Structures are given as structure tokens and as C-alpha cells.
Amino acid sequence: MSTATTTTTEQQKKKLCEICKVSRPILKRPKTGESICKECFYTVFEDEIHHTIVDNQLFKRGDKVAIGASGGKDSTVLAEIMTKLNKKYDYGLDLFLLSIDEGITGYRDDSLETVKRNQEQYQIPLKILSYKELYNWTMDEIVKEIGLKNNCTFCGVFRRQALDRGAIILGANKIVTGHNADDIAETVLINLLRGDIPRLQRCVNIVTGSEGALPRSKPFKYTYQKEIVMYAYFKKLDYFSTECIYAPNAYRGHVRDFLKDLEAIRPSIIIDIIHSGENFHFNEEFKMPVQGTCIQCGYISSNQLCMACELLKNLNSGLAKVKLSLHNKKLKSTNPQHQLDENNNQNNNNLEIKI
Amino acid sequence: MKIKVELSGGLELLFNKIKTHEITFDDKKSIPLKDLIIWMKDNLLTERENLFIVDGTVRPGILVLINEADWELYGGIGYDVEDGDNIIFISTLHGG
Ligand code: SF4
Ligand SMILES: [Zn+2]
Ligand SMILES: [Zn+2]
Numbered sequence: 001m002s003t004a005t006t007t008t009t010e011q012q013k014k015k016l017c018e019i020c021k022v023s024r025p026i027l028k029r030p031k032t033g034e035s036i037c038k039e040c041f042y043t044v045f046e047d048e049i050h051h052t053i054v055d056n057q058l059f060k061r062g063d064k065v066a067i068g069a070s071g072g073k074d075s076t077v078l079a080e081i082m083t084k085l086n087k088k089y090d091y092g093l094d095l096f097l098l099s100i101d102e103g104i105t106g107y108r109d110d111s112l113e114t115v116k117r118n119q120e121q122y123q124i125p126l127k128i129l130s131y132k133e134l135y136n137w138t139m140d141e142i143v144k145e146i147g148l149k150n151n152c153t154f155c156g157v158f159r160r161q162a163l164d165r166g167a168i169i170l171g172a173n174k175i176v177t178g179h180n181a182d183d184i185a186e187t188v189l190i191n192l193l194r195g196d197i198p199r200l201q202r203c204v205n206i207v208t209g210s211e212g213a214l215p216r217s218k219p220f221k222y223t224y225q226k227e228i229v230m231y232a233y234f235k236k237l238d239y240f241s242t243e244c245i246y247a248p249n250a251y252r253g254h255v256r257d258f259l260k261d262l263e264a265i266r267p268s269i270i271i272d273i274i275h276s277g278e279n280f281h282f283n284e285e286f287k288m289p290v291q292g293t294c295i296q297c298g299y300i301s302s303n304q305l306c307m308a309c310e311l312l313k314n315l316n317s318g319l320a321k322v323k324l325s326l327h328n329k330k331l332k333s334t335n336p337q338h339q340l341d342e343n344n345n346q347n348n349n350n351l352e353i354k355i
Numbered sequence: 356m357k358i359k360v361e362l363s364g365g366l367e368l369l370f371n372k373i374k375t376h377e378i379t380f381d382d383k384k385s386i387p388l389k390d391l392i393i394w395m396k397d398n399l400l401t402e403r404e405n406l407f408i409v410d411g412t413v414r415p416g417i418l419v420l421i422n423e424a425d426w427e428l429y430g431g432i433g434y435d436v437e438d439g440d441n442i443i444f445i446s447t448l449h450g451g
Contacts, residue, residue, distance in 0.1 A: 015428075028427040035428055073364070073447075182447075229364065229418055229447045230425070241365035241446065256448070260415035 019044070026234070030224045030267035038234055045231055049219050050085050056206050058217045059174065061092035066172035068163055069097040069118065069126075071111030074178030074220065076118060076239040077228050081219070082176065083122045097122075098166045098175070100159055101130035103138025104244060111240040118238075129166040131158055135312055143246055145315060151246050154315075157307040161299055164213050175209075175216040182225040182259070184218070185273040189255050197282060204277035213300050224270060356380050356438035360395065364446035366417065371401045388419075388426075388434045391442070407444075416448040 015035060017023045023037035029044075036044070052058075059065065067082055069075045079097060086093050099115045102108050112128060119126040132138050135158060143151050167175050184204060191200035202208060207217045220228065232239055262269045293299065294306035305313065360376045367374045376399055380386060386394075392413060396404050406414060412432040413419055419426035420443040421434060436442060 024424070025428055026424040028425050225447045226418060229445055233363075233418075233420070233443075233445060241363075242368070243365070257415070260448075264415045 027227070027230055030226050030263070031271060033267070041227075041230070041234070045223075045227055046081065046084065046088075049081055049223060050089060052206075052222055053085065053091075053219055056217075058176075058207065058219060059091055059093055062094075063092075063174050064094040064096065064170070064172040065174045065176055066096045066098040066127075066163075066167040066170055067124075068175060068177040069099050069115045070178075071099070071114035071118075071240040072178070073229055073232050073237075073239045073241065074180055074183075074225075076114070076237050077232050078176065078178040078220065079118050079122055079124075080235065080237060083124065094172075095122075095124045096167075096170045096172055097124055097126040098163065098170060098172075099126065099128045100162045100166065101128055101132075102155060102159070103131050103140055104246065105140055107242060107244050110242065114238060114240040125170070127166055127170050129162055129169070131162065134158070134162055134165060135308070137312075137315060139246065142315065145318075148246060148248070152248060154311055155246075157311055161306070161308045163216075164209075164299070167214050173214065175214050177216060177218055178220060179218045180220040180223050180225050180228055181270045181274060182263075184221060184277075185270045186252065186255055186259055188273050188277040189259065190252060193255070200277070200280065201282050204274055222271065222274070224267075356383050356385065358391075358436060358439065359441045360391075360399075361441070361443040362445075363443070364418075365448070366407070366444050366446040369402055369404075369407055370395075370399050373399075385435045385437045388436055388442070389432050391436050392432075413444065416446065418445045418447060419443070420445070 015025060017025050017037035017040055018034045019036050019040040023039065025035035026038050027041050028035050029041075065082070067075065067079050069079055082093075082095055085091065086095060097115060097119055099112055101112060115126060115128075130138070139151065139155055142154050146154070163175055167173075187203045188200065191197075191203055206221050207215050209216045231237075259269070259273075291300050291302055294301040294309055295304050296309040297306060299306045299308065301307070303310070357377065357379045360378060362370050362374055362376075370376070376395075378394075389411060392408055393411075396408055400407055407417070408414060419431075421429050421436075422441050423443075426432075426434060
């Protein structure tokens, strides 16, 4: 084996970039299998995202765009790319960084330091909005109250609203998030495995939330995680990579491992799954429920109270732990749609973490 | 032979939070990457080995760079590590 490997390695060391035919390759692209050099990688990486933005008409000149920034790799690269493309192609966008502070000691407080450095580096305004100021509860306090079972349900529901509210405070009319192709493929699989048809239908959309909420888009929809991490590495971007201490990990973790195993055999699997998701045809009976507004806070909701107000009501009455489980049982027997919503909130959490 | 190994993207947490390790093997001219990762597991890793090694290779979702280039360009786990090499492991699985 040793001789064969050495020969391949020697041959490989002499190969040149398949695009410019001049420089030494540093990346094998998962999407195409091409070996490319650093400069060509930067170019194709940035160009593809630019084309995603243009082809899907994600922005209009004059838009005020809040970048959901968690300090993690995806949103850090997103801030870099949005700033760069906005200048290079003169999109005419006003960019903002928007960070949500869930109030998780040792996790979010550290990652927010990264976001603050991003703010200085890119010279764009930053707004940090905390669960404490919006809901009067930190995640630390919520976990103390309800334990580690439904924490991500609370966190996911609260974050969704918090981003909308933060963006409105900033005067933004659009939100972008760092969800990448791997995240979306993972979510397609999870929704498929759970039979969650409404969410399966929506999760491949590049823009969501247009009804009443601010439009949210995902410029990295077709961008591989591997390339995002490589880009961050070669550009020496400063990001934060610690798991939330309350992360449950079980279900999504298995799906992620499964996807990574498949990707190791056939890298195009990620895009193939997204493509499948885009081409499903759905029965009419799975139409989304009619959207109204929450009687308490005015946020879009298909019920009288939005999910956040519902959860807060339980938290504040000290019944959260009991209520949520009773709630689940009752809903299961009477209203299948609600049960789906509960599932949605649960399964969206880890995706949401990328804000 | 002397090599440098770096861990990042959250992977350093499994290695006592130490990101850079200089390793010397006095008795060797090269070492197969698959043996190096076992050596790292036995000598450097401090917790949860299944987050680093799965089925004798690096866990899927961890990127490996050999002298600043994607290991997939050099035969992946079949690569022979040589004197002076710089091997970088980056987790893509942590945080977002
Ligand atoms: S894992 Fe994510 S959703 Fe769950 S508590 Fe932590 S930050 Fe919130
Ligand atoms: Zn090139
Ligand atoms: Zn409400």
C-alpha cells in the first residue's frame, strides 16, 4: 500500500488547479469534484452566492437587511460575504448585524464577543437583543424552571420572534440567516422522517416568513458546510465554535451523522436531497392554517395566542413543566395540526440555533 | 520525524483545549495518517473518542488539511505523513 500511496501523492503534488491551470489546488469541491486553488476557490464561492442572490431576487436596492449573527462559522462567513458582495456588485443594501442573547452562561456571552469584533471589522451596526429584555426570562432561568426536556422548544419559539422584533427595532425590512445546504438537507430528512408535511413543504424555500413576518432568506442555501468552513479557515475569520450547554442532540444528531456518512461516499447527496425537497408534490389537504395575529403581542399566529405568549403564560404561572406535557397530550387527541406545530418547534431548534 | 498537528472548530475541546501539538517520532521516517490518528487518540485525546475517530478513520464532518490543502486531494486517510508535515483537523459539526 505504501508504494502505491506514495506514487499517488507524488502525482497529486504536481497537479494544478483545474480552473486556472496555474496554482496548487487546496480544495476538492464537494459539489463538482474539481481540484481548485485558493484564489479560484474564493472566486467561485463568492460568485455562486452572488448568483443565488440575483437568480432568486433576494434583495432590492435600498433594502435594509438584518444579518442574523450568532458568532458561529456560518453567520460569520455570511457577514463577510454580504459586506463583500454588497460592495463589489453595488447591491445598494444597508446591512446590520442582529444577535440574540438567549442568556446562556458560558455559551452565548462568549460568542457575542465574536459578534462585537465582527461589528468593528465590517463597520456595520450591531443590535443585541436578549430574551431577558423581551420575555423577562433567560434560558438559564428557563432551564432551572423546566429542566432539560423542552428547553429547545422554548428557545426556538423565542428566537424566531426575537429576530423579527430585533429587525423591526433596527428598521430592517429583511432578514438573512446563515443556514447552509447541509442544514437544509438535514431538515428535509428530519421532516420526511417525522411525516411533517407542512414543514417539509416550506423548509426548502429560499425565502420564508413573507406572511406578516419579515421575509427571511438563506443566501447559503446551495453552499456546502465544507466550503464555508474552508473559506473561514483560509480567510482567517474569527468565529466561535462551542456547543450550547443545553443542546439535546439526540434526533438531529443521528440524522446529521447519517448525512455525513452518505456525503463521505457521495458528496453530491446534499444538493440531491435539497433538489428532491424542491420537487415534491403535495396534496391540497395539507394547506397551511389561516394566519391571524396574537391577541396579546400582535405577532403572527394561527391561534389566539402565539406560541411565545402561550409558553410565557405557562412559565409565568409556574406551570410550564406540567402544562407543556398536558398540552401535548390534549393536542394529540383533539387537533392534529397543533401537534404538528409542536413538533415543528421542536425539530427546528437546532436549525434555528444558526440564527 | 517531527510534525505539527492542529485542532480547531471545537475539536480542541476533546484534546484538553490544546490547539497545537508538536509531535516527534524518533524511530520513524513517515507514519500512515490512519496510525497517526490512533496515536493521537491514545496519547493526546482526553475525552469522547467517538467524536474524533469512527471506524478507523476521522469522523465524517471533520475536515482535514494536509499542509494547508484538503486531505481529499492526497488520498484522505490513506496518506502517509512525512517529516515536517502540518496536519489540521477542523470540526464542521460544532455550533453554527
Ligand atoms: S440547543 Fe439551541 S435551541 Fe436548545 S437551548 Fe441551546 S441555543 Fe436554545
Ligand atoms: Zn486556480
Ligand atoms: Zn404573542
